[in-house]
Amino acid sequence: MNKTVFVIGLGLIGGSLAKCFTKSDDYHVIGYDINQKTIDFARLHGIIHESGTDITASAKKADLIVLGAPITETIKMMHKLDAITFDHDVLVSDVSSVKEPVMAEANHLQNDRIQFIGGHPMAGSHKKGVNAAKDHLFENAIYVLTPTESTDESALSQLRDMLQGAKSHFLYLTANEHDEMAGVISHFPHLIASALVQQANKWQKTHAYIPKLAAGGFRDVTRIASGSPELWQDIFYHNKWKMIELIDDWMEEMASLKHMLFENDKEQLTGYLKQAKEYRDGLGAKKKGAIPSFYDLYVDIRDQTGAIASVASVLAEENVSITNIRILEIREGITGVLRLSVSTKEEQQKSYQLLHDKGYELMLEE
Numbered sequence: 502m503n504k505t506v507f508v509i510g511l512g513l514i515g516g517s518l519a520k521c522f523t524k525s526d527d528y529h530v531i532g533y534d535i536n537q538k539t540i541d542f543a544r545l546h547g548i549i550h551e552s553g554t555d556i557t558a559s560a561k562k563a564d565l566i567v568l569g570a571p572i573t574e575t576i577k578m579m580h581k582l583d584a585i586t587f588d589h590d591v592l593v594s595d596v597s598s599v600k601e602p603v604m605a606e607a608n609h610l611q612n613d614r615i616q617f618i619g620g621h622p623m624a625g626s627h628k629k630g631v632n633a634a635k636d637h638l639f640e641n642a643i644y645v646l647t648p649t650e651s652t653d654e655s656a657l658s659q660l661r662d663m664l665q666g667a668k669s670h671f672l673y674l675t676a677n678e679h680d681e682m683a684g685v686i687s688h689f690p691h692l693i694a695s696a697l698v699q700q701a702n703k704w705q706k707t708h709a710y711i712p713k714l715a716a717g718g719f720r721d722v723t724r725i726a727s728g729s730p731e732l733w734q735d736i737f738y739h740n741k742w743k744m745i746e747l748i749d750d751w752m753e754e755m756a757s758l759k760h761m762l763f764e765n766d767k768e769q770l771t772g773y774l775k776q777a778k779e780y781r782d783g784l785g786a787k788k789k790g791a792i793p794s795f796y797d798l799y800v801d802i803r804d805q806t807g808a809i810a811s812v813a814s815v816l817a818e819e820n821v822s823i824t825n826i827r828i829l830e831i832r833e834g835i836t837g838v839l840r841l842s843v844s845t846k847e848e849q850q851k852s853y854q855l856l857h858d859k860g861y862e863l864m865l866e867e
Contacts, residue, residue: 507563515569516634521666568595587614600676616656619647644669694726796849
């Protein structure tokens with residue numbers, strides 16, 4: 502028997518989840534968004550089966566409601582759902598990247614028909630909006646689930662079953678655990694990237710050529726600063742106390758580095774940089790719990806038509822699956838660097854040999 506899923510907010514994440522459901526005959530998907538063009542696009546491209554113009558009416562039909570709106574709007578929507586009279590039990594989940602304010606609200610829901618389970622599929626894209634939605638966006642990504650104080654085990658199991666189409670790795674975290682870790686690896690780096698861009702902007706008044714020189718490493722490190730200002734303001738606002746704590750940590754870290762430089766402590770600075778390199782190089786190198794491993798190799802490529810496609814074709818012909826691909830640096834007429842990630846050590850070695858035999862210059866990341 503089909504189950505009905507109601508997705509509220511059809512952006513990149515909500516739209517991609519909707520596509521995960523619509524590709525199965527087991528689900529009927531209703532979509533709602535404040536932007537009519539988004540709804541029209543979703544209907545036209547089969548991302549949803551029907552559009553919901555009345556949230557209450559659509560929610561009453563649903564077995565699962567997914568809140569895909571920004572955090573502030575998600576909390577407002579939880580208030581609205583709490584007031585609805587359901588004639589059956591309904592699962593409600595969200596996709597917010599900050600969990601504590603959402604879960605605090607969830608723990609105060611009065612509607613005994615609602616089983617709320619916090620969620621955060623930790624995947625994204627440089628693109629945004631429903632037109633960038635992909636049903637494979639969450640494949641092999643971490644999908645965090647955060648139960649409430651009263652979440653029933655059967656409800657948790659049911660939600661996981663319904664989300665199987667996302668092909669994610671599920672991880673259970675408390676709201677505090679999630680927000681601290683997301684703060685360290687996602688939210689705070691965005692703050693730092695924005696600060697680095699602002700610093701470059703100020704120095705541009707002294708050195709007009711900074712924009713022309715700001716390529717390679719600078720562009721790579723600050724890429725995330727190009728995210729939606731409104732979306733990230735909402736994230737920072739709801740995770741502000743952890744951001745403040747991390748800023749305090751960062752200021753101490755910078756003070757320590759400043760001291761090493763001031764004292765010309767070469768040995769200590771070398772040790773510091775070595776420790777950072779070893780930790781960075783070890784990220785993801787071994788599978789820990791639900792976190793998938795990855796193995797990288799770097800390929801020198803020329804700036805010419807079909808260069809990336811040629812590399813991918815060599816590996817595809819031998820059934821090597823690339824889990825991630827990224828251009829680290831390329832300038833007009835100059836050799837660039839392509840970073841390829843595969844899921845096993847064996848595939849890394851195989852890829853190296855295949856490309857080496859084709860004359861490519863490579864480096865393995867051990």
